[in-house]
Amino acid sequence: MRSVPVERVSPAPARTGVWVGVLAISMTFAAITSAMVARAGATPDWQPFRLPVILYVNTVLLMLSSGTLESARSRLAQPEPRAIGGTAAQWLLLTLGLGLLFIAGQLLAWRALARQGLFLSTAPSSAFFYLFTALHGLHLLGGVAALAYALRRVRMLGAAAGDTLGAAALYWHFMTCLWVCLLLLLTIRL
Amino acid sequence: MTHNVATPAAAHHHAPPRTFLRKYVFSVDHKVIGKQYLGLALVAVCTGMFLSWLMRLHLASPELPIPGLSKLSPNGAPGGVMTPEYYLSLMTMHGTIMVFFVLTTAPFAGFGNFVLPLQVGAEDMAFPRINMMSFWVTFVAFVVLIAAFFIPDGPPLSGWTAYAPLSAVGKDAGPGQGLGQTLWAVSIALFCIGQLLGALNFITTTLDLRTKGMSLSRLPYATWAWFITSVIGLIAFSVLLPACILLILDRVAGTSFFIPAGLVISDRLQAHSGGSPLLWQHLFWFFGHPEVYIAILPGFGIISQVLPAFARKPLLGPRVFIACLAAIALLSYTVWGHHMFLSGMNPFSATLFSVPTLIITIPATIVTLLWIGTLYGSKLRFTTAALFCLGFASVFVSGGISGFFLAQPSIDVYLHGTYFVVAHFHFVMGVAAMFGIFAGTYYWFPKMFGRMMNETLGKVHFALTFIGVYCIFMPMHYLGLHGDVRRYSAFTDEYMKGDIPLHRFITVAALFTGAVQLIFLVNLIYSRFKGSKATDNPWQSTTLEWATTSPPPFDNFGGHPPVVYRGPNEYGTPSAAGDYTPQTTP
Numbered sequence: 001m002r003s004v005p006v007e008r009v010s011p012a013p014a015r016t017g018v019w020v021g022v023l024a025i026s027m028t029f030a031a032i033t034s035a036m037v038a039r040a041g042a043t044p045d046w047q048p049f050r051l052p053v054i055l056y057v058n059t060v061l062l063m064l065s066s067g068t069l070e071s072a073r074s075r076l077a078q079p080e081p082r083a084i085g086g087t088a089a090q091w092l093l094l095t096l097g098l099g100l101l102f103i104a105g106q107l108l109a110w111r112a113l114a115r116q117g118l119f120l121s122t123a124p125s126s127a128f129f130y131l132f133t134a135l136h137g138l139h140l141l142g143g144v145a146a147l148a149y150a151l152r153r154v155r156m157l158g159a160a161a162g163d164t165l166g167a168a169a170l171y172w173h174f175m176t177c178l179w180v181c182l183l184l185l186l187t188i189r190l
Numbered sequence: 191m192t193h194n195v196a197t198p199a200a201a202h203h204h205a206p207p208r209t210f211l212r213k214y215v216f217s218v219d220h221k222v223i224g225k226q227y228l229g230l231a232l233v234a235v236c237t238g239m240f241l242s243w244l245m246r247l248h249l250a251s252p253e254l255p256i257p258g259l260s261k262l263s264p265n266g267a268p269g270g271v272m273t274p275e276y277y278l279s280l281m282t283m284h285g286t287i288m289v290f291f292v293l294t295t296a297p298f299a300g301f302g303n304f305v306l307p308l309q310v311g312a313e314d315m316a317f318p319r320i321n322m323m324s325f326w327v328t329f330v331a332f333v334v335l336i337a338a339f340f341i342p343d344g345p346p347l348s349g350w351t352a353y354a355p356l357s358a359v360g361k362d363a364g365p366g367q368g369l370g371q372t373l374w375a376v377s378i379a380l381f382c383i384g385q386l387l388g389a390l391n392f393i394t395t396t397l398d399l400r401t402k403g404m405s406l407s408r409l410p411y412a413t414w415a416w417f418i419t420s421v422i423g424l425i426a427f428s429v430l431l432p433a434c435i436l437l438i439l440d441r442v443a444g445t446s447f448f449i450p451a452g453l454v455i456s457d458r459l460q461a462h463s464g465g466s467p468l469l470w471q472h473l474f475w476f477f478g479h480p481e482v483y484i485a486i487l488p489g490f491g492i493i494s495q496v497l498p499a500f501a502r503k504p505l506l507g508p509r510v511f512i513a514c515l516a517a518i519a520l521l522s523y524t525v526w527g528h529h530m531f532l533s534g535m536n537p538f539s540a541t542l543f544s545v546p547t548l549i550i551t552i553p554a555t556i557v558t559l560l561w562i563g564t565l566y567g568s569k570l571r572f573t574t575a576a577l578f579c580l581g582f583a584s585v586f587v588s589g590g591i592s593g594f595f596l597a598q599p600s601i602d603v604y605l606h607g608t609y610f611v612v613a614h615f616h617f618v619m620g621v622a623a624m625f626g627i628f629a630g631t632y633y634w635f636p637k638m639f640g641r642m643m644n645e646t647l648g649k650v651h652f653a654l655t656f657i658g659v660y661c662i663f664m665p666m667h668y669l670g671l672h673g674d675v676r677r678y679s680a681f682t683d684e685y686m687k688g689d690i691p692l693h694r695f696i697t698v699a700a701l702f703t704g705a706v707q708l709i710f711l712v713n714l715i716y717s718r719f720k721g722s723k724a725t726d727n728p729w730q731s732t733t734l735e736w737a738t739t740s741p742p743p744f745d746n747f748g749g750h751p752p753v754v755y756r757g758p759n760e761y762g763t764p765s766a767a768g769d770y771t772p773q774t775t776p
Contacts, residue, residue, distance in 0.1 A: 043451065046464075124445070124465075
C-alpha cells in the first residue's frame with residue numbers, strides 16, 4: 001500500500017535501551033523472588049533473622065541520590081541560578097557520592113550479618129539476602145558507571161547531554177525503586 | 191520526555207575500521223558480527239554433529255572401539271569403547287551445543303544481526319559496541335563449554351537440562367560432575383548475558399532506528415520474527431541467568447537452593463539441607479520452552495520472507511501471521527509445566543499446562559496454512575532456498591503432529607522417556623530450525639558475500655538432507671511407541687533387543703546425512719571465492735537489504751538512507767522493476 005512517508009518521532013535509543021534493560025532486570029529479580037518464595041515453602045529449614053539497621057540508612061541515602069539526580073537534570077535544562085546553588089555537574093557528583101556511600105553501607109550490612117555468624121551458606125534465608133544485595137549492588141555499580149559517563153558528557157556538551165543524562169537517570173531511579181521493593185520483600189520474608 | 195527525530199544514521203558514530211583486528215575480529219559492524227555468529231554456529235554444528243555420530247556409532251554397536259576416542263578421554267573411552275557415563279557426557283554436550291550455540295546463535299543472532307538493520311534501513315544496530323560485546327561473550331561461553339572436553343574428568347553428564355540435584359552436588363555424582371558441570375553452568379550463564387545484550391540491540395534498533403517511512407505495518411516479516419524472538423529471549427534468558435547463578439552457588443559456595451536434605455550420593459551424605467530439585471526444573475523450563483520458540487520463530491520469519499519471493503505472490507494474511515507470532519510468544523510462557531508431567535505434578539496442574547500447550551498449536555498451524563495458501567496457485571521458482579522452505583513446512587508439521595500426543599499428560603507419561611520425544615523435538619525444533627538456517631543461507635548468501643551459491647549443489651544438498659532426516663527421525667517414533675528408552679547407551683533389555691537393527695539403520699542414515707552436509711560446506715567455500723557475481727537484487731525481492739549493493743558498504747546504504755513507501759509484500763504487482771514493487775518505489 002503506497003503512502004507518503006513521514007518523519008517518525010521516537011525516543012532516543014539510549015532511553016529505549018534502558019527500558020528494555022529495566023524489563024530484563026525486573027525479570028531476573030522476579031525469578032529470584034519466586035525462587036525464594038518456593039524455597040521458603042519447600043522445607044521447614046527456613047531461618048528468619050533480623051535485618052541490619054544500616055539497610056534503612058542506606059535506603060534513605062539512595063532515595064536522596066534520586067532527588068539530587070533530578071536536581072542535576074533540572075539544572076541542566078534550565079541553568080539559571082536557583083535558591084539552592086550548584087551546577088548540574090556538582091549535583092551529579094553529589095549523586096555519585098551518595099551512590100558510593102550506599103554501596104559502602106551495603107558492605108557494612110554484610111559485615112553486621114557476618115558478625116552474627118550468618119554467611120552465604122549458613123541458611124537459605126541468608127543465602128537469598130546475600131544474593132539479592134550482591135546482584136542489586138552490581139547493577140547499581142553499572143548505574144555509577146553510567147552516571148560517571150553522563151557527568152563527563154555534561155561537562156563536555158552541557159545541555160546537549162540531556163538525552164544521556166535522561167537515560168542514566170531512568171536507570172538510577174529504577175535501581176532506587178528496585179531496592180525499596182527488595183527491602184520490603186526482605187523485611188517481610190526474612 | 192526527551193524526543194528527537196529518529197535518524198537511521200544515528201548509529202554509526204565511527205569511521206570505517208582500517209586495521210584487520212577492528213575490521214574482522216573486534217568489529218562493531220553488525221554485518222561482520224552476524225557473520226561471526228554464523229561462523230561460530232558452523233563450528234558448533236560440526237562439533238555437535240560429530241558428537242551425534244559418536245553416539246549413533248555406539249548405539250549401533252556398543253562394543254565397537256572408535257579410533258582416537260581414547261585419546262580424547264582415556265577414562266571415558268578406554269580402548270576407544272565409551273562407557274555409559276561418557277555416552278551421557280556426549281549427549282549432554284551435543285544437546286547443549288546444538289540448542290544454545292546453533293539453534294539460538296544462527297537463526298536469531300546470526301541472520302538477525304546481518305539482516306535486521308538492513309531491513310529497517312539503519313546504518314547499524316542501536317548500540318554497536320554492546321553488539322560486539324554480545325558476540326564475544328557468546329564466543330567465550332562456547333570456549334568455556336568446549337574446555338570441559340579437555341579436563342581430566344571430562345564433560346558433565348546431566349543432560350542439556352542439567353537437572354538438579356545431579357547437576358548441583360559436585361563430583362560425587364559421577365565423572366564430569368565436578369569441574370565439567372561447573373564449566374557448563376558458567377558457560378550457560380555467559381551465554382545468557384550475550385543473548386540479553388543481543389536482544390537489547392534487536393529491540394531498540396527495531397523500535398528506534400527505522401528509516402523514513404518504515405512504519406511497523408511495513409516492517410518485513412523476518413524482522414517482525416526477530417523482534418518478537420528478542421522479546422521472548424529477553425524474558426527467558428533473564429530467568430535462566432539467575433537459575434545458573436543459583437546452581438553455581440550450590441556447587442561452589444555450599445548453598446542449598448536445589449539440593450535436598452539427607453541426600454546420599456556415592457555412599458556419601460551431602461552436606462546440604464532443604465533445597466528443592468523441582469525449583470530448578472521450574473526455573474529451567476520457564477526458560478526452556480520459550481527457547482523452543484527462540485529457535486523456531488526466526489525460521490518462521492525467514493520462510494515468510496523467502497517463500498513469497500519465490501512464489502512471486504504476497505504472503506497470505508500478513509497481519510494474521512504477525513498476530514500468530516505474538517500469540518505464540520505470549521502462550522510460550524504458559525506451557526513450561528508440560529516438560530514436567532513426570533515430576534509428580536498434581537493432575538489438575540498438569541491439565542493447566544496441557545490446555546495452553548494444545549492451544550499454542552493453533553497459531554503454529556495457522557502460520558503453516560498461510561504458507562500453503564501462499565503457494566496455492568503460485569508459479570513457484572524451485573530454487574534451493576524455496577526447497578528448504580517447503581522442507582521446513584514438512585518437517586515442522588511432521589514434528590508438530592507428535593506434539594499433540596505429548597501435550598496430553600496421560601500419553602506423555604508413557605512416551606516422555608522414550609525415543610518418541612527425541613523424534614518430536616528433533617523434527618519440530620532441530621531439523622525445522624536447521625532448514626530455516628539453510629533457507630536463509632541460500633537466500634542471503636549473495637547479499638553477504640556478493641556471490642551466488644551453486645544451485646545444483648544446493649538442490650542435491652536439499653534432496654539428500656530431506657531424505658536423510660526423515661530416515662533418522664521417522665523410525666524413532668516407532669521405537670518410542672515400542673518403549674525404547676532414550677538416554678540409554680545400549681539396548682540390553684530383552685524387549686528392546688529386536689529394535690537394534692532399526693537403530694543401526696538410523697546410525698547409517700545419520701552418518702549419511704552428516705556426510706551430505708559436506709556438499710553444503712564445499713558449496714559455501716567454493717561459492718565464497720568462485721561463485722558467480724551476484725547482482726544487488728538477484729531474487730527480485732522487495733525489502734531494503736536488496737536496495738543496496740551486494741555486499742553492502744560499511745554504512746549499509748552509502749550515506750543515503752532509503753525511504754520506504756510501501757509494505758514488503760508487493761509481489762505479483764507489475765511495476766517498472768518487474769512483477770514486484772520494492773519498498774523504496776514511490
